[in-house]
Amino acid sequence: MKNNSGKRIGIFGFGCVGQGLHDVLQDNTHLEVVKICVRDKEKLRTLPSNRFTYDPQELLQDETIDLFAELISDPEEAFFIVRQALKAGKIIVSANKKMVSENLPELVELQKQYGGTLLYEAAVCGSIPILRTLEAYYGNEQLQEVSGILNGSSNYILTKLDAEGLSYDDALQQAQELGFAEADPTLDVGGYDAMHKISLIAAHAFGALPAPSDILRAGIQHIAKRDVSLAQALGARIRLVASAKLDIKHKLLVQVLPTFVFPESELYYVEAEFNGVQLKAKYAGDQFLKGRGAGSHPTGSAVWADISAALAGYKYTYQKLDRAAVQLEEDAALKLYLRTSKPTLLPELAWLELTSFGVDAQAEQLVGTIKRKDLLQHLQALEAADAFVAEIPTYVTVEELVKASVPLLEEISGY
Numbered sequence: 028m029k030n031n032s033g034k035r036i037g038i039f040g041f042g043c044v045g046q047g048l049h050d051v052l053q054d055n056t057h058l059e060v061v062k063i064c065v066r067d068k069e070k071l072r073t074l075p076s077n078r079f080t081y082d083p084q085e086l087l088q089d090e091t092i093d094l095f096a097e098l099i100s101d102p103e104e105a106f107f108i109v110r111q112a113l114k115a116g117k118i119i120v121s122a123n124k125k126m127v128s129e130n131l132p133e134l135v136e137l138q139k140q141y142g143g144t145l146l147y148e149a150a151v152c153g154s155i156p157i158l159r160t161l162e163a164y165y166g167n168e169q170l171q172e173v174s175g176i177l178n179g180s181s182n183y184i185l186t187k188l189d190a191e192g193l194s195y196d197d198a199l200q201q202a203q204e205l206g207f208a209e210a211d212p213t214l215d216v217g218g219y220d221a222m223h224k225i226s227l228i229a230a231h232a233f234g235a236l237p238a239p240s241d242i243l244r245a246g247i248q249h250i251a252k253r254d255v256s257l258a259q260a261l262g263a264r265i266r267l268v269a270s271a272k273l274d275i276k277h278k279l280l281v282q283v284l285p286t287f288v289f290p291e292s293e294l295y296y297v298e299a300e301f302n303g304v305q306l307k308a309k310y311a312g313d314q315f316l317k318g319r320g321a322g323s324h325p326t327g328s329a330v331w332a333d334i335s336a337a338l339a340g341y342k343y344t345y346q347k348l349d350r351a352a353v354q355l356e357e358d359a360a361l362k363l364y365l366r367t368s369k370p371t372l373l374p375e376l377a378w379l380e381l382t383s384f385g386v387d388a389q390a391e392q393l394v395g396t397i398k399r400k401d402l403l404q405h406l407q408a409l410e411a412a413d414a415f416v417a418e419i420p421t422y423v424t425v426e427e428l429v430k431a432s433v434p435l436l437e438e439i440s441g442y
């Protein structure tokens with residue numbers, strides 16, 4: 028193993044991930060932490076005050092620093108820091124999925140132009156080495172699909188709904204108390220966090236750079252007990268699944284949607300705050316990675332792995348990005364489960380077919396087929412109208428849905 032003795036690192040951020048990295052470095056390497064840049068001068072810290080700076084330039088302009096770790100929670104400032112480091116030809120590792128996914132073309136270009144290195148394994152599924160696997164192992168083999176549970180907070184909530192029958196609000200509160208969800212959970216439960224991660228996966232797995240507006244995205248915030256009970260009656264679980272897959276026309280479908288997952292899928296068994304990613308490769312076949320997608324030490328460990336790799340000369344090669352661009356699929360249809368208390372919106376959508384299979388005073392449950400581009404246009408309006416939508420496999424029939432929902436409706440209406 029390469030000895031990192033004598034190398035000097037500047038760290039930005041001393042929150043959950045920054046402290047995790049600091050612990051890991053104390054235990055495992057001889058890297059010298061020059062200083063840690065933070066924002067709040069009043070905050071109580073676990074290290075002496077002389078270990079901190081509040082001025083990013085004190086680190087960025089220090090010629091004696093060999094590399095940086097960017098672990099702050101402010102994406103704009105993070106981009107500023109990473110850009111300046113790359114323009115100086117330095118090594119920098121980051122955990123910021125939003126910042127990297129929204130600026131990837133420029134970040135790739137800056138590395139080419141100035142010779143610096145940016146690694147960001149920790150930004151996608153914390154401790155699971157997915158980007159390095161895609162880059163180093165599948166850089167040349169054609170992948171057919173990469174899909175997974177990429178957000179621990181929403182998976183924790185969905186697991187509690189399914190396994191313990193908690194309400195959404197109670198499960199969210201529990202996740203917040205245990206530190207698995209932020210005070211403002213929108214990014215997690217709304218599917219935005221998973222959207223940033225799947226866009227990075229799409230870049231490394233398929234060479235695609237989908238804009239957020241091209242990604243079909245819906246969250247779990249409107250899920251109700253009757254959706255969970257319906258899934259259970261069908262023998263399934265609802266999970267927030269992010270996926271990027273090639274269709275038969277070789278076009279790429281990228282989405283983040285609540286999905287009915289059946290026991291045949293590895294994702295069915297990913298519980299609580301865990302993440303899981305499955306790969307389907309043309310020659311290697313199927314693979315599955317599961318692990319802790321967040322948390323101080325698991326994420327700190329991923330940052331450390333990037334630091335060690337970068338110091339040993341490792342860079343992402345973006346092999347697939349450099350080849351012919353993959354086109355995104357818009358015309359493919361998908362089968363959707365929908366529950367809404369405001370069905371007036373539904374006729375505005377261009378359904379290929381739509382069947383109502385459960386109606387009572389509170390809500391209507393429907394199953395339909397719709398083209399991706401038509402759904403994309405209306406997803407925000409559906410979410411704004413409190414509708415819960417989930418992809419359901421095409422093999423689930425209306426008869427099965429009716430059979431599964433009748434006892435539930437009887438229970439709700441108190442027969």
Ligand SMILES: NC(=O)c1ccc[n+]([C@@H]2O[C@H](COP(=O)([O-])OP(=O)(O)OC[C@H]3O[C@@H](n4cnc5c(N)ncnc54)[C@H](OP(=O)(O)O)[C@@H]3O)[C@@H](O)[C@H]2O)c1
Pocket residue numbers: 039040041042043044045064065066067068070098099100101104122123124149150153320321322323326
């Ligand atoms: N938490 C996880 O498990 C996890 C997993 C994977 C990726 N990530 C990503 O890792 C990054 C850090 O997350 P976190 O959970 O560690 O956040 P956090 O606990 O909220 O800590 C954020 C840190 O960033 C510092 N900071 C914020 N704005 C700053 C600015 N403008 N200049 C300097 N420092 C600034 C804060 O300074 P103060 O201490 O002064 O407030 C704090 O130390 C985020 O991009 C997040 O998406 C987190």
